Amino acid sequence: MSYIKGLKCKECGRKYPEEPLYVCEYCFGPLEVDYDYPEIKKKLTKELIASRAQNLWRYRELLPIDDRPLVGLQSGFTPLIKADNLAQELGVEEIYVKNDSVCHPTLSFKDRVVSVAISKAKEFGFDTVACASTGNLANAVSAQAAQANMKCVVFIPTDLESGKIVASLIYAPQVVVVEGNYDEVNRLCTEVANKYKWAFVNINIRPYYADGSKTFVYEIVEQLGWRTPQHIVVPVAGGSLISKIWLGLHELHNLGLTDDVNTKIYAAQAHGCAPVITAIKENSEVIKPVIPETIAKSLAIGNPADGYYAFKTVMDSGGWGEEVTDEEIIEGMKLLARTEGIFTETAGGVTVAVTKKLVESGRIPEDESIVISITGNGLKTQESVAGKTGQTIKIKPNINSFEAEFEKIK
Ligand SMILES: *Cc1c(COP(=O)(O)O)cnc(C)c1O
Ligand SMILES: [Zn+2]
Numbered sequence: 001m002s003y004i005k006g007l008k009c010k011e012c013g014r015k016y017p018e019e020p021l022y023v024c025e026y027c028f029g030p031l032e033v034d035y036d037y038p039e040i041k042k043k044l045t046k047e048l049i050a051s052r053a054q055n056l057w058r059y060r061e062l063l064p065i066d067d068r069p070l071v072g073l074q075s076g077f078t079p080l081i082k083a084d085n086l087a088q089e090l091g092v093e094e095i096y097v098k099n100d101s102v103c104h105p106t107l108s109f110k111d112r113v114v115s116v117a118i119s120k121a122k123e124f125g126f127d128t129v130a131c132a133s134t135g136n137l138a139n140a141v142s143a144q145a146a147q148a149n150m151k152c153v154v155f156i157p158t159d160l161e162s163g164k165i166v167a168s169l170i171y172a173p174q175v176v177v178v179e180g181n182y183d184e185v186n187r188l189c190t191e192v193a194n195k196y197k198w199a200f201v202n203i204n205i206r207p208y209y210a211d212g213s214k215t216f217v218y219e220i221v222e223q224l225g226w227r228t229p230q231h232i233v234v235p236v237a238g239g240s241l242i243s244k245i246w247l248g249l250h251e252l253h254n255l256g257l258t259d260d261v262n263t264k265i266y267a268a269q270a271h272g273c274a275p276v277i278t279a280i281k282e283n284s285e286v287i288k289p290v291i292p293e294t295i296a297k298s299l300a301i302g303n304p305a306d307g308y309y310a311f312k313t314v315m316d317s318g319g320w321g322e323e324v325t326d327e328e329i330i331e332g333m334k335l336l337a338r339t340e341g342i343f344t345e346t347a348g349g350v351t352v353a354v355t356k357k358l359v360e361s362g363r364i365p366e367d368e369s370i371v372i373s374i375t376g377n378g379l380k381t382q383e384s385v386a387g388k389t390g391q392t393i394k395i396k397p398n399i400n401s402f403e404a405e406f407e408k409i410k
Contacts, residue, residue: 020199033207057073072116075103075115076103076112080099117205155178155192157181164381214247220232232264235373236268239304242265331353333384335356355370
């Protein structure tokens, strides 16, 4: 049974059929999936959700597919970790880490959106999936297209980390390296999508794709015992995850599954690519595009598709935003590893470092509960910390050599 009424323009409300469409032809606003919430409310209970397998499809009534899901049957339901060491280090009462750096199968939050997008692309009858990616999306599309038995073409900018490139190539998609930055890749892909009958997960399938992000916050709320967190810090690239977190919280409340939404949402970006943070600090709803220059390549989108909605989410929730330098990003990665044993990628370093800044500046009170969004895995961005960790010691295979060298560093 499907709970989808169709698509709806986020700006003018005009309705569209359930098709691979993404932009309103009247006002150029983005389209969103329109659900039949009264019907969902009759069916979806905490008990029903709890009875289902621990993957993102346990919230399937709130996801935009008609038939049974085809991929992502092990994706999502990542750990929510109470991070007491980190809390102590930052001088706050309570921090939880939502750890999508271990999401199945490609170790980033993109496995959520791609599970939904590829299931939907199959329903629509596409035989080829594609994407414009800053790295993680290409990994997730490549892996899940392989599982779904579909052809796959992924477009990436030239300067990606080698770990991210290999983690696409291994699944045998066609990887297209575009001589340009992500915003140029995206512009090209919009043209390709108009010409080829491919399912570009973050272009013509975007309304369906984006709803996969909601499961990130459904899980947080469920894992907190159906409580909404007081503060969530979220990394921002295109701005989809952060705006869908806000939507997801309201959906749960409107379905009677949680109390009022009092969650404040904070945007995290790198200093070298912070168009949303600039808008927040200037209180200007016009997002000025920038040319990205940062080691946080997965967040390097200078002209974010949902930048305005990311800005609005932060403002409507009463949150804030902060940006951090490349040095602070590395410190953030090392801090999370040293305190909680979690190796996140540069985007996670951004989130941790921004959280630290927001606490130090008093934007987030010390005595309230914080959730930080860790969205990618550090093994993919090893270049960023090469030479910036402690060093090994080298010894001969005998105890004397060990003790001689160990003496020096004690
Ligand atoms: C894509 C991505 C994000 C954020 O994505 P949005 O485009 O803002 O939804 C955050 N972290 C990582 C690691 C990502 O790959
Ligand atoms: Zn419209």
